[in-house]
Amino acid sequence: MSQHATTYVPKSRFAKWFESRLPLAGLVHSSFIAFPVPRNLTYFWTFGAILIFMLAAQIVTGVWLAMHYVPHANLAFDSVEAIMRDVNYGWLLRYLHANGASMFFIAVYIHIFRNLYYGSYKAPREVLYLLGIIIFILMMATAFMGYVLPWGQMSFWGATVITNLFSAVPVVGDTIVSLLWGGYSVGNPTLNRFFALHYLLPFMIAGVVVLHIWALHVVGQNNPAGIPIKSGKDAVPFTPYATVKDLFATVVFMMFFAWWVFFLPNYLGHADNYIPANPAVTPAHIVPEWYFLPFYAILRAIPDKLGGVIAMFGAIVVLALVPWLDTSRVRSANYRPLYRQFFWVFVIVCVLLGWLGAKPPEGGYVIAARICTAWYFIHFLVVLPLLGLFETPKPLPSSIAETVLGKKGGAGMPVGAAAEPSTRG
Amino acid sequence: MNTRHALLAAALAVGTLAGAATVQAAEGTPNPPRQSWTFAGVFGTFDRAQLQRGFKVYREVCQACHQLKIPFRTLAQNGGPQFSVAQVTALAAEYKVQDGPNDAGEMFERPGRPADFIPPPFPNENAAAAANGGKAPPPLQVIAKARGFERGFPWFIVDVIPFLQYQEHGPDYIHALLTGYEEPPAGFTVPPGGHYNKYFPGHVIAMPNPLSDGQVEYPKGPDGRSPVPETVEQYSKDLAAFLMWTAEPALEQRKRMGFMVIIFLAVFSYLMYYVKKKVWAQVGGEAEGAPGTAPLGPTG
Incomplete structure (x- = not known):
């Protein structure tokens, strides 16, 4: 964010006083208001905003669920049923959270495939890309541990199969598995630590997301043409142009999300997870x-x-x-x-x-x-x-503006430092 | 190009996630026939009379072996069978519930109250297993969501499309199972303690055929006859509907709210689309060759 000198000018006396001590408003201004956005971005570029929305939605619904959930092998399943039956709008919170995980992954897969299609990972965006991969790995760990919490049959046996994978590691494999289990099989200590980690990891994701956005704002966004911003005509300011487009896309995505939550809430889950975990009975297919x-x-x-x-x-x-x-x-x-x-x-x-x-x-x-x-x-x-x-x-094409406006030209924004650092290609 | 890609990506995404709806069905077991349910679809609601009949079937037949872990009070709740509070209080009082310890430190029995859970037929799982050939009969409160079957490609995609959607695998399976008892085909040996059922995965089920025509007496209409037939077919449907309610007591509320949420979001996104269009018109729009006439905003 140091890349772009901020154009923010504090107006009130308090704003001036605060800005000279912590330039927070300037940071937000340069990152989300004046930030130059390539003008040719398609709706595939709105999934970043959708993912931020999904992360926030998962954290909010998750914190509320945690107030009612009991991470104990004998009580977890019934506590989830109590959320569904006795907690006010508990069914809504749980279905939002469970289907939210799927929506999160739909959005992240579209985001990743968009990246691969448009070569967004190439210089100078390698670090931005690697941070994205770290978020993806953290997401998978979080989702896996979250699925264990209802303590149904698929929770238990899924946890057994996946944690057992680590036993394949030479020499230290069995030690790792015991450490994951907190014992010699998947049981109450496993459930307890998975709950603790499931609560922790989303905040780590949020931290890496901050780095991801930081890196993005240093190197700028890639675009469908894959060429850098060369002049002000190629870019528009983030607000209002990208903001309004992201908001529109998020609302459409919310509609898709709502369809699952309200009308197909159990479709993406597995029926066996409504059977309480039973170490003595293995499901037909895990x-x-x-x-x-x-x-x-x-x-x-x-x-x-x-x-x-x-x-x-x-x-x-x-x-x-x-x-x-x-x-x-x-x-x-x-x-x-x-x-x-x-x-x-x-x-x-x-x-x-x-x-x-x-x-x-x-x-x-x-x-x-x-x-x-x-x-x-x-x-x-x-x-x-x-x-x-x-x-x-x-x-x-010779410029981004040309791909959008043809040779006629149109209004853009004055961009000095907007052009991405030209390290290579 | 981009629209086509978007469509393709969406289709593929739907395809992948729909593949998750896999439910075990042993090879050679036919899929349960699809029934028509009042609670299916976007505007689905339960049929009160059907839920009340279904509860009667549970009480007179299933309860002998199967627990239903729900409080009596929920039977009077909105969106359920909606028995009157007086009916539920009277019903709960018919059961003996263990309470305690009292001041003397002893457990004691008292008549049930609406806040109590329906007492289980066996004191614990081992007792249930011992009385039922070694395996405890499953509790029924979420059974309608805990059972299902796989419809396979391409149905798992069709089943998520608005107005074609299909979520009633569980009730269909319960209905099919209860009507699926028949003579085993020639050459099929049913092991001792097992019973042949057309729709049970693997066909051998420990539960004997629980229902027969005329077994449960339904409430009479004004003409002195039950408005619905007292048959296994009808009992199975009523029970499956009742168990869908016990599994998903907020179903009606959920669908009602869902409809409002989607209408709201549809209107909101419609407005947002035009806001976005107007904003982008200032810089010549997004479309190729769109004319740019309006002046820039303050940030430009």
Whole structure:
């Protein structure tokens, strides 16, 4: 944020007094009001705002739920039922929170795929991107531990399967698992510590989100053309232009969210989670929440336990390496005819992996999961590095304004420091 | 290009998450036939008379083995069977409830009150298991949400589309199970203690056929006859509806509120769209070649 000298001028005496001691208003002004936004952003760029809304919604509903929830193996299930029946609007809080997790992941997946399509991870946005990956990992940990809290059958057995994965780690595996469990099996200590961590992690996410936004405001936003802001004509101030567009998109997203909460509240969950946890009875199929299914499919595609765990975590690690695996100098897939096709193949592979993750690991499903897993890694480790060398990109437009307004031109904003730092391409 | 991508992405997203609605159904078990329910759909509400009949079926048949962990008072609550408070008080008083310890330190029995939970048929899970061939009959209060079945592709996408949506897997399964007792097909051996059921995963269920025609007497109409047939088919439907209410007592409130929320958001987003359009018109709009005439705002 130091990048852009603030144009904020405090007016009142108090504002002047405060600003000279803590330049908070100037920081907010330069970050969310005067911040130059490329004028060609599509609705795919509104998911950042939607994600902030979802994080806030999850924290607010979660804090309220925590006031009524009891993290004890014998009481948790009934306390959730009490929330559903006896707490005023408890059913609403719980359905908002449970479906909110799914909405959060829908938004984050669209955000990530948008990033991959438009090459937003490329220089100078690598750190911004890595912070995003950290948020994604924290989100997965939070969601996994949250799903354990109702202490239903899927909670218990999901926790058992996932925590057991760590036993594949050589030498210290069993120690890690005991540490996670707080004992020698998933039980009350596990539930208790998962509750504590489930309450903690969202605030860590919020902290990394602040860094993510900070990094964004240093390097500026990428855009569908993938070219930097060159003049004032290319940009518009964040407020009111991006603000109003983000608000509109968030309201539309809330409508989608409401549809699930009010009319399909249990569709994204699993019926077995309405059966209290029972260590003596294993469900027919242990299935994680939908947003973990692609990773679950990768885990099961490898016939070796340690290999499966490595592949699953590798699937996320490889995502973090994308800025250095992609050799193309052109960012946006709009100007990369080959990459664009590979991108959509990759999207289809991810969706297929999700579908396969929900299927029993047998017969044709295993073979399909192996092919898709192989392609997942080939896409990142082979296709991305090679494409940059062999692909002939289409000619890039000379400016952002040209892609939007043609050659006619239009009003923009005076941008001096608005242009992104030109380190490379 | 972008619109097409957006549509595609949305379709794919819906496809992925819908894949989560997986519920176990053993191979070869037919899916329960879809019933028509008053509580289905956007404007669904429970049929009070049906819930009251369903409670009677529970009380006279299921209660022998299955616990229903809900307080009596909820039977008088809005959005449920809505028995009168006097009826619920009288009903609760028919049960003996253990209370205590009293001043002398002893547990004692007293007549139930509306605030009490309906007492379980067995003192504990082990007793329930011992009396039922080694496995305790499941409690029924959330059973309508704890049972379901997988409809498979492409239905898991169709089932989330507004006005085609399908959430009544649980009640359909309960109805199918209770009407699904039949003679096993030739060559199918039912192990001792088991019973053949067409819709139970794996077909062998420990619970014997609990219902028969005429078993439960329904309240009579003015002509001296029950307005609905006293058949297994009707009992199953009424019980399934009742159990849907016990599982989701706020269903009516939820759907009513949901309709208002979505109408509000629809109007709000409609207005927001035009606000956004007007704001962006100042800089020539977002669309390609849109003319820019209005002057810049103060921040520009």
